[in-house]
Amino acid sequence: MNSYSWGDWVWLKKFPPGDFGDIKSIKSSASDVFQMMKDLRHENVNPLLGFFYDSGMFAIVSEFCSRRSLEDILANDDVKLDWMFKSSLLLDLIKGMKYLHHREFIHGRLKSRNCVVDGRFVLKVTDYGFNNILEMLRLSEEEPSEEELLWTAPELLRAPRGIRLGGSFAGDVYSFAIIMQEVMVRGAPFCMMDLPAKEIIDRLQKPPPVYRPVVSPEYAPPECLQLMKQCWAEAAEQRPTFDEIFNQFKTFNKGKKTNIIDSMLRMLEQYSSNLEDLIRERTEELEIEKQKTEKLLTQMLPPSVAESLKRGCTVEPEGFDLVTLYFSDIVGFTTISAMSEPIEVVDLLNDLYTLFDAIIGSHDVYKVETIGDAYMVASGLPKRNGSRHAAEIANMSLDILSSVGTFKMRHMPEVPVRIRIGLHSGPVVAGVVGLTMPRYCLFGDTVNTASRMESTGLPYRIHVNLSTVTILRTLSEGYEVELRGRTELKGKGTEETFWLIGKKGFTKPLPVPPPVGKDGQVGHGLQPAEIAAFQRRKAEKQLVQNKP
The missing domain is CATH 1.10.510.10 (Transferase(Phosphotransferase) domain 1)
Structure with missing residues (x-):
């Protein structure tokens, strides 16, 4: 005998086929039992609804639960x-x-x-x-x-x-x-x-x-x-x-009455209380994650720009009459990359930029971006600061140069990391570019000139354009500049440029620039002794890898 549901309201008890003979005689002989079952009525007894007979199959139909x-x-x-x-x-x-x-x-x-x-x-x-x-x-x-x-x-x-x-x-x-x-x-x-x-x-x-x-x-x-x-x-x-x-x-x-509805209500009350606690906990976690996201967004974009994007507003390009830009890169980075493992290069840049990021936090500047070993910073945008932009960039440059003097690479601590720094002041246009990964970018001839100041500079030197020196002199804060002379800037012609070598009251030690060669230049690569150190290390590492 087996059971199965029939529709949504009956339960069918099915008996195996048998020789029932005349169904009328079967009903007559079993009528008393069927009548007793049919008369049973209790909330905890499943009621009999009827009988089913077809093709030699007899079944009893009861309520489906x-x-x-x-x-x-x-x-x-x-x-x-x-x-x-x-x-x-x-x-x-x-x-x-x-x-x-x-x-x-x-x-x-x-x-x-x-x-x-x-x-x-x-x-x-x-x-x-x-x-x-x-x-x-x-x-x-x-x-x-x-x-x-x-x-x-x-x-x-x-x-x-x-x-x-x-x-x-x-x-x-x-x-x-x-x-x-x-x-x-x-x-x-x-x-x-x-x-x-x-x-x-x-x-x-x-x-x-x-x-x-x-x-x-x-x-x-x-x-x-x-x-x-x-x-x-x-x-x-x-x-x-x-x-x-x-x-x-x-x-x-x-x-006490044992009522399942009361029990379910108590369970629902407990579940509701637990759910409120869970929602409160999840809301706090969501708020923490939201704060992390907003902090990351403000690190990638200026706070005012990030706020506009969060509100769904379009950020229109904005022109700035006078700002000061900072560019720096690592001398001999191509050689260092070629003679190092990729993960070592990543560690080098991460360590160096973490150091720079800590320094710029104490100055009124905005980090624009990093591309490879190039590090770009601006002052005077997106928040205007009058004529202070040149002083903020100059102070930051001296702090960075001082910190680089003691910086060591993890994988080659005996090889110094030398950087070139270039500064220039002028007008720019700033705006957000892109939707998938929006970037706050600067445009204008000032950007190109600042980049040329960096590329034509020398190791451990802060190369400053006349436009920036003019502003620094008006501030009367005791900046020490040294005339470099006429310098060829690619695409810009020849201009008079300067070295920023210190400031009154600035006591942090600055690294000593390497000597200038007979041609008046210092190679953009590493010194022969430093290249030899890299080669020895690479040979030793290869020997260890080949050792059985």
């Missing part, structure tokens, strides 16, 4: 069951079985599988009276498997098949005790024993010792555990009736 069986609910980890929830389901089962026994109905096949639960989480007993129907219809049921016998009382397991199928009132009480074990531990019958069903059945049939499930005290109140043990007593006459079980179960709750 959307939550499926108690076994399905216990196996579903998504359904959270506290003890109030469990006790409500058990009380429904007790009331349903109490009603059936008052009507002289022996269930005989009670399991968690035929305790169905409707959409309101009300448990209803089903499959009652089917053994009587099978007998009246002269149908033989297939022999149940050992797993299906785990709910059967020991005395019925030892009885002949006919008596076992008929069941007993005490046998229903034993089956209820096994269901209690299932509900308490949310597991199959005897699940904690870790034995095959056949061996469990053999032990139940042949005591001593008496063999029963072992339920730990933390799963249920002690009085419920004691009731369960009474219900599966070895002697059938020692088991309580469902009236007695009902009375005991009521005292467990000390007169």
